[in-house]
Amino acid sequence: MTRLSVNVNKIAVLRNSRGGHDPDVLRAAQACLDAGAHGITVHPRPDRRHITAEDVHALSALTTARSVEFNIEGNPFAPPREGYPGLLPLCEATGPAQATLVPDGDGQLTSDHGFDFAADSERLRPLVASLKAMGCRVSLFVDAGNPLLERAADVGADRIELYTGPYAEAHAAGDAAAMLELFATAARRAQAVGLGVNAGHDLSQANLRAFLTGVPGVLEVSIGHALISEALYDGLDATVRSYISLL
Numbered sequence: 001m002t003r004l005s006v007n008v009n010k011i012a013v014l015r016n017s018r019g020g021h022d023p024d025v026l027r028a029a030q031a032c033l034d035a036g037a038h039g040i041t042v043h044p045r046p047d048r049r050h051i052t053a054e055d056v057h058a059l060s061a062l063t064t065a066r067s068v069e070f071n072i073e074g075n076p077f078a079p080p081r082e083g084y085p086g087l088l089p090l091c092e093a094t095g096p097a098q099a100t101l102v103p104d105g106d107g108q109l110t111s112d113h114g115f116d117f118a119a120d121s122e123r124l125r126p127l128v129a130s131l132k133a134m135g136c137r138v139s140l141f142v143d144a145g146n147p148l149l150e151r152a153a154d155v156g157a158d159r160i161e162l163y164t165g166p167y168a169e170a171h172a173a174g175d176a177a178a179m180l181e182l183f184a185t186a187a188r189r190a191q192a193v194g195l196g197v198n199a200g201h202d203l204s205q206a207n208l209r210a211f212l213t214g215v216p217g218v219l220e221v222s223i224g225h226a227l228i229s230e231a232l233y234d235g236l237d238a239t240v241r242s243y244i245s246l247l
Contacts, residue, residue, distance in 0.1 A: 001247055002212055002218050002219065002220065002221060002247045003038035003039065003069075003219065003220045003221075003247075004036075004037050004038050004039075004220075004221055004223065004240070004243055004244060004247060005037070005038060005039035005040060005041040005069065005071050005220055005221070005222045005223075006029070006032040006037045006039075006040055006041065006222075006223065006224065006227060006240065007040075007041040007042065007043065007200075007222050007223060007224025007225075007227075008025055008028055008029050008032070008040060008041070008042060008051070008059075008224065008228075009042060009043055009050045009051050009224050010050070010224055010225055010228040010229075011023050011024075011025045011028040011029075011228065012025050012050035012051045012052070012055060013049070013050045016048075016049070016050060025051070025055050025058075025059070026055075026058050026059065026062060028236065029059055029062055029063075030062065031236040031237060031240075032236060032240050033062075033066055033068060034237065035236065035237040035238075035239075035240035035241050035244075036240060036241060036244045037068075037240050037243075037244075038068060038069065038220075039063065039068050039069035039070065039071060039097070039220075040059055040062070040063055040068065040069075040070055040071070041071040041072075041073060041100075041200075041222045041224065042055065042056060042059060042070075042071075042072055042073065043072075043073035043074060043102070044056055044072070044074060044084065044087075044090065045074075045084075045104075046075075046078050046079075046080075046081050046084040047084075048083050048084060052083065053083060053084060053085060053090060056072065056090055056094055057093070057094055060094035060095065060096065063097075064095075069096075069097040069098060070094070070096040070097055070098075071096060071097065071098040071099075071100055071220075071222065072087070072090065072091055072094070072096040072098075072099055072100070073099075073100040073101075073102050073141075073222075074087035074090070074099075074100075074101070074102060075087065075101070075102055075103060075104050076088060076101045076124070076127045077103070077123065087099070087101075088127065088130055088131065091131060091134055091136055092134050095134065095135060095136075096136055097136070097137060098136060098137045098138070098139055098159075099131045099136040099137070099138050099139070100138075100139040100140075100141060100161055100198070100222075101115070101124070101127070101128075101138065101139070101140050101141065101157075102141040103115050103116075103120065103141065113143060113163065114140070114141045114142040114143040114146060114163050115140055115141065115142060115146075115152075117146065117148040117149075117151040117152070117155075118148060121151050121154065121155050124140070124155045124157075125155045125156060128140075128155050128156040128157055129156055132156065132158075137158045137159065138156070138157045138158050138159070139157060139158065139159035139160060139161050139196075139198055140152045140155075140157045140159075140160050140161070141160075141161050141163055142160040142161065142162060142163065142186075142190075143162075143163050144162050144163070144166070144167075144179075144182050144183045144185075144186040145182060145186070146186075149186060149189055149190060150189060150190070150192075150193045152190070152195055153190075153193040153194055153195050157195065158195070158196060159190075159195055159196035159197065159198050159219070160190050160195050160196075160197060160198065161198040161199060161200055161222070162183060162186060162187070162197065162198070162199045162200075162215075163200075163201050164183070164199050164200060164201045164202060164203055164211065165201045165202050166179055167179045167180065167183055167202075167207070167211060168201070168202030168203065168204070168207055169202070171206070171207040171210065171211075172206075172207075176207070176210065176214075180210070180211070180214035180215065181214075183199075183211070183214070183215045184214055184215045184216060187215050187216055187217060187218065188216065191216075191217055196219045197215075197217055197218050197219060198218070198219055198220040198221070198222065199211065199215070199218050199220075199221050199222075200221055200222035200223065202225070202226065203221055203223050203226065204223070204226035204227075204230070205226070205230060205239075205242055205243065205246065208221065208223075208243065208246045208247075209246045212246070212247065221247075223243065227239055227240070227243060230242075
């Protein structure tokens, strides 16, 4: 069965917009786990726009205590700065089950593309090795149409995370068939070289079941923006349970 990891970044966005501690990221994560989520995802940015290093430490303790997976996303090439030690030191200090490497920058509102393996493979290789030496499973954020997708295996990754934004756009437009075929092909290509397949970005209750039906062997979906948005109307518990029913 596909597993659901809830991204709690949006809780931190709301908290940081006012300052203080509310809404409480830790309490929100607990509510998601109580409702049946299989894990928690965070994407701490160097500019601390939402999840902070302090949040990562607190959520690491929570997920360890609850015996669920913790997934830390981030750009492995981003240097440390005040309040942000860098992705690898943060992973070394907190020991997540999975590190998902994403090539984003401060200027991006959200992650919107995967790695360029022609340019990034040699830089990724030692970083992937370091994370695996820490005990992390390593996943790389990848575009479904990437012609060099198989290189994720060459650099030592365990999984890829398919960037599903283009699929979500096609689904919303009412014609996702071509995109589903593209993503299914990408999943098969990855699996053929021994990579596990995760997926994330703009997945929602409206499009998740069609995606999982059309794309074989998806191990994990990471969902944040849509789930938190839907929870504003229906509550976290009911929303997480609705997602679980779609898996």
